Amino acid sequence: MGIFVALLVLSFLIFFHELGHFLAARLFGVRVDVFSIGFGKKIFTKQIGQTEWSISAIPLGGYVKMKGQDDSDPTAVNYDSDSYTRKRPWQRIIILLAGPFANFFVAFMLYFGASQIGTYLSPLFNYSHYLPATVGSFSDESPAKKAGIEQGDRIVSINSTPINNWEDVGETIQLFDGVLYFDIIRDNRQLNIGVEPIIKKQKNRFGESVDRKLIGIAPDAPDELTFSPMEGLAFAWNETIHASTLIFTSVQKLISGDVPANQLGGVVTIVDITAKASQSGIIALLFFTALISVNLGVLNLLPIPALDGGHIGFNLYEMITGKTASEEVMYRLTLVGWGLLLSLMLLGLYNDINRLLG
Structure with missing residues (x-):
């Protein structure tokens, strides 16, 4: 059942990505020949207007085939008035951006929906930003506890830096060396307590080993966070931005080698974790x-010729120079892009198999 839900989730996200392209294309009068969810043998097709809507046997992708635009053959252009090729570069860019935008919008709505149901504390979102800076518990041998900080103390500043939430506490501790001076509120009295952090090596969210200053405290956290509709909108916006930044940083670290290539997951990992989440x-x-929706949006914006980001690059070139990129150059770069994507997919699959084998 979990795998079925995972495949349903992937198909749902792919549908909205392609729907973004479809709606933007139709807005500018571009004919859409095919709207497909999945690849391979078609198991369902229905002609609606000029568009063939289909579901294919392999539900791990999808595509919108617009008149005059074909990723598999960038030289197959068409100059009719309802062709993608005939549209101005800025119109094509909007059509290309519409797919990733749809993924970001879906993520925003999912985060908003979660905020209205009630969100429990989870590493899947940046919950420390929403917790008050009130001490709830201590670790063993806590430097903060030894210095005199007590449960229920509300931290208002560290080394004169104002503290508004628990996220500020963790970030501010890392900014200073030596003794940290905490201004706290206890029983309506303000106290100043000096705490000397300990330094330990820890793994960050990217798997890198880093030195972190620790004082051994945890927040006074409820089991569940609830938001009003207006607070939910702010929460959804913040989490969409946070997730996007996290994924951009992850890609950057993979490219630079700070995160090893064996950390890259493929479709098997995505399906497995989605099934467990369900x-x-x-x-x-x-x-x-x-x-995952944010991930799809970000990855499709990468400047790889076979992706939306690569096509946006070609159109920006045309806008800046006033010249269309050479069909031969586009063809060769697109082949390189497909080769790179295929290599990444195979690497992800190889890592997935290694994980499955332990």
């Missing part, structure tokens, strides 16, 4: 689906 409850599934 078994953990609706909130976990909403958060992970939103994260």
Whole structure:
């Protein structure tokens, strides 16, 4: 059942990505010949107007085939008035951006939906930003506890830096060396307490080993966070931006080599984790689906010729120079792009198999 839900989630996200392209294309009068969810043998087709809507046997992708635009053959252009080729570069860019935008919008709505149901504390979202800076518990041998900080103390500043939430506490501790001076509120009294952090090596969210200053405290956190509709909109916006930044940074670290290539997951990992998330409850599934949606949006914006980002680059070139990129150059770069994508997919599959084998 979990795998079925995972495939359904992927198809859902792919549908909205391609729907973004479709709606933008039709807005500018571009004919759409095919709207397909999946690849391979078609198991369902229906002609609606000029567009053939289809579902194919392999539900791990999809595409919108516009008149005058073919990723498999960039030289197959068409100059009719309802062709993608005839549209101005800025119109084509909007059509290309519409797919990733749809993924970001879906993620935003999923985060908003989760906020209205009630979100439990999870590493899938940046919950520390929404918690008050009130001390809830201590670790063993906590430097903060030894220095005199007590449960229930509200931290208002560290080394004169104002603290508004628990995220500020963690970030500010890393900014200073030596003793940290905490201004706290306890029983309506303000106290100043000096705490000397310890330094330990820890793994960050990218798997890198880093030195972190620790004082051994945890927040006074409820089991569940609830938001009003207006707070939910702000929450959804912040989490969409946070997830996008996280994925951009992950890609950057993979390219630079800071994160090893064996950390790259493929479709098997995505299906596996989505299936597990679906078994953990609706909130976990909403958060992970939103994260995948942002992932699709970000990855499609990468400047690889076979992706939306690569096509946007070609159109920006045309806008700046006033010249259409050479068909031969576009063809060769697109082949390189497909080769790169195929290599990444095979690497992800190889890593997935290694994980499955332990």
